[in-house]
Amino acid sequence: MTGKSLTMLADAPLTERERRRSLVAVIACISVVGMGLGVSIPLLALMMERNGVPASIIGLNTAMPALATFLMTPFIPALLRRIPAIPFLLGCIAISAIAMPSYYYFPNIWLWFFIRFMNGLALTGLFVVSEFWVNMLADDRNRGRLIGIYGTVLSCGFASGPVLLFLVGTEGVAPFAVIAALILSAAVPLVLFGRGLAPRVTERPSHAFVTFLVAAPAATLAGFVYGATETNVFNMLPVYGVRIGLTEQYAAFVLSLFAAGNILLQIPIGMWSDRTDRRLVLLFCASIGLLGTLALPFVMHSVWLFAPSLFFFGGVVVGMYTVGLTLLGERFKGANLAAANAAFVMMFSLGALVGPPMAGVAMDLWNPHGLIVAMSSLCGLYVLVAGWRYLTAPRAPRQ
CATH class of the missing domain: 1.20.1250.20 (MFS general substrate transporter like domains)
Structure with missing residues (x-):
């Protein structure tokens, strides 16, 4: 694939400017989500520890997103054939954002298992589709560099999360509201830069x-x-x-x-x-x-x-x-x-x-x-x- 033979992401081949806009949209989206996760993971662990939850239960609760990922991922290609990528990602962002204040307003560890599982389903959709999107944007000459940039920005988002937690604290509704706002802000680059440029899946995998x-x-x-x-x-x-x-x-x-x-x-x-x-x-x-x-x-x-x-x-x-x-x-x-x-x-x-x-x-x-x-x-x-x-x-x- 060359610079003039572009990946079909929308109804016509993308120009180089459209490819850059598309890349900005997906990387900005996932980096903000990564920052929100970097805040929420230690915050929830600290809250459970503060409330005297046994370590075994904390470990099981922490495993819910991984379990959701394991169960969700086989169905994502079929979902993408029915739902365009941008609405799919926006729906995942909404579910994840709603989950954050839910932890605060429903402080029951058994309800947290359900909330964390649903949040894990949403996050799985965000990560699988964003990685697919970046892979579709790349060609074989720059694929490693683009995915390296994607991974680096995501890691920076995770790493900056605890810093944000230090600034907003761990008490009250404030940290949950900040995380929800961060995750919702991930929709902005998708709507501003990604509309009409996201990958489409119309056929079944062979x-x-x-x-x-x-x-x-x-x-x-x-x-x-x-x-x-x-x-x-x-x-x-x-x-x-x-x-x-x-x-x-x-x-x-x-x-x-x-x-x-x-x-x-x-x-x-x-x-x-x-x-x-x-x-x-x-x-x-x-x-x-x-x-x-x-x-x-x-x-x-x-x-x-x-x-x-x-x-x-x-x-x-x-x-x-x-x-x-x-x-x-x-x-x-x-x-x-x-x-x-x-x-x-x-x-x-x-x-x-x-x-x-x-x-x-x-x-x-x-x-x-x-x-x-x-x-x-x-x-x-x-x-x-x-x-x-x-x-x-x-x-x-x-x-």
Whole structure:
């Protein structure tokens, strides 16, 4: 695909100016949603802890969005054939915005399970369709860079959320009102810049949903492994740090380093994937994930060792998500790409669901280093898959 042979997103090929407007619309939309999530996740956890909710119930409640994602994603391509992308996204934004004050006005933990599940359905729609939209806008020369920009802006939104929470506080209705307003503001760029430019799905995918695991195992399994790795880092690595003798503040600091790597290295990795075989990049990212995980016990006691290690580890491992999405855009088009994106997000959510329980059991069996065994085992298995695909899969032509 060249600059003059543009992806069909609307009724006619888009001009370069329309492509830029379309990209601004979808990235601005998802970044604002990311900021809202970055506020709401710690806010809800703090409220549950403040109200004496047991940790097991907090964990189950926190898993509701991942469960919603797992159940919702197979149906999104069919929904997009019936509902245009912009109204679909606006509906998801409205549901998510309504959910925020609902947490405050219905302070019952069992109702929160339902509210959080419904919010998870809406967020799933936002993320799957936005990633599909960005993939449709890209061509094979800039796909990695565009998805890297998308991921970086989204990570910045997540990272800025806790800062906003610090400013507005955690008491009363104010933080929920601010989050709802943020999420509603995501509709503005869609209406101003995206109208008439969003992707349309009119045909059925030629692949069944589950066959993407066979058709593109390196890409789809990248989502699973990164989902498990990221969730384990944010949920279990601080616990591991405390158990090996670090202070809680020191152990939590590793998350900031991991997130900083996420933000700063996605675009360079995406640009690299535009210039070489993307399966090689996936193999590199998975290998760093394996080596970085195995190195954790040896670097955690020295800030001079773990600071650069966690930064590089976080920045490279997230490449599995970025490049996995990019590889799907290289392989599939139209309705098949929408279904492939949905399969990828479902695999990510499945990894997020099974990763922490698997790591928790491993830590109970070998305290605390079972976490390292669990995380390195997943990365090691994926290294074998990525290496096999790199050596055996046909090479996509470069333009």
